[in-house]
Amino acid sequence: MxxxxxxxxxxxxxxxxxxxxxxxxxxxxxxxxxxxxxxxxxxxxxxxxxxxxxxxxxxxxxxxxxxxxxxxxxxxxxxxxxxxxxxxxxxxxxxxxxxxxxxxxxxxxxxxxxxxxxxxxxxxxxxxxxxxxxxxxxxxxxxxxxxxxxxxxxxxxxxxxxxxxxxxxxxxxxxxxxxxxxxxxxxxxxxxxxxxxxDRKDYLNKFRWYGRRDAEFIRTHPDRAHSMWFHLLVRYPLWRPIKAVFQGKPRAAVYFWVCGGTRLSVVISKTIQSVFLRTSRPTPEPGDA
Missing domain, CATH: 3.90.550.10 (Spore Coat Polysaccharide Biosynthesis Protein SpsA; Chain A)
Known part of the structure; x- marks a missing residue:
């Protein structure tokens, strides 16, 4: 034990x-x-x-x-x-x-x-x-x-x-x-x-799953949204790939680009959908209960 x-x-x-x-x-x-x-x-x-x-x-x-x-x-x-x-x-x-x-x-x-x-x-x-x-x-x-x-x-x-x-x-x-x-x-x-x-398809599905969770985190914790956007816009496409290349790990750079890009595309899509749903809701008429 x-x-x-x-x-x-x-x-x-x-x-x-x-x-x-x-x-x-x-x-x-x-x-x-x-x-x-x-x-x-x-x-x-x-x-x-x-x-x-x-x-x-x-x-x-x-x-x-x-x-x-x-x-x-x-x-x-x-x-x-x-x-x-x-x-x-x-x-x-x-x-x-x-x-x-x-x-x-x-x-x-x-x-x-x-x-x-x-x-x-x-x-x-x-x-x-x-x-x-x-x-x-x-x-x-x-x-x-x-x-x-x-x-x-x-x-x-x-x-x-x-x-x-x-x-x-x-x-x-x-x-x-x-x-x-x-x-x-x-x-x-x-x-x-x-x-x-x-399989590449399995990884892409996993990255999309991450992206849906990222979008929900932004929605649930707007006070930390800037941190998530920085993660997706800077850490994944820039900082981590550069670090990977300097460490002699080019495969890691590819992983960061594909993972980060997939997650970012899902977050942008979810954000646009959320904005569209908010703006498309009808404005209640005076006196509506």
């Missing part, structure tokens, strides 16, 4: 092809508790998890952010790790994350993600992660929600958005963590392998 009791929460939906490998990897870490939150799977995800002796909570398909909060609420230990179905943590990963948390004095610590080499886009994403994510230490704005270790009090004080299914589970949560001024977060030295689909 891990040196400090840790609850692991794995949120999944239609992950029958990957969840067994993830559960076996997590079990090798010997957590004090493993909970799978199923988000309405129509495949064998639940049967596989239960067949491996894992406690499964069915959320009814409320969305990823509510599912994460549901798992955190059911966790019984003071430390909670979110591990996803595409992660394959090494047996010492949880203990390593706890050491990272202690070393940097953090309340939330994310593992660096190592994308497994399986085609151009996997290699490009792996290089991209190395460019902007693999520097250990505290962060000022946000980190990823998983694979990440949390002090439970953080997820009790600052909860995931449990209503808005379109809300980003990471940008929204860490925006509100920053607003408290109480908790620190960052990236540790631990690296957790991650398995993504190698």
């Amino acid at each position: 891990t040196s400090t009791p840790i609850s692991v929460v794995l949120c999944a939906r239609n992950e029958a092809s990957r969840i067994e490998q993830s559960i076996r990897a997590i079990k090798a870490c010997e957590p004090a508790e493993l909970i799978v939150v199923d988000g309405g799977s129509t495949d064998e995800t639940v049967a596989i998890a239960e067949g491996l002796g894992v406690r499964v909570i069915r959320s009814g398909g409320k969305g990823l952010a509510p599912d994460r909060q549901l798992g955190a609420d059911h966790a019984t230990h003071d430390l909670i790790a979110f591990i996803d179905a595409d992660h394959r943590p090494a047996p010492d990963a949880l203990d390593s994350l706890k050491r990272d948390m202690d070393e940097f004095g953090l309340d939330v610590v994310q593992a660096a993600v190592g994308i497994e080499d399986n085609g151009f886009w996997n290699r490009a994403e792996h290089d991209a992660m190395a460019v902007f994510q693999h520097t250990p230490g505290p962060r000022a704005l946000m980190i990823g929600v998983a694979p990440t270790l949390y002090r439970k009090e953080v997820l009790q004080a600052v909860r995931f958005d449990e209503v808005n299914k379109e809300q980003s589970d990471d940008a929204d949560l860490f925006k509100r963590i920053v607003d408290t001024g109480k908790y620190t977060f960052g990236v540790g030295r631990t690296i957790v392998p991650q398995f993504h689909h190698p």
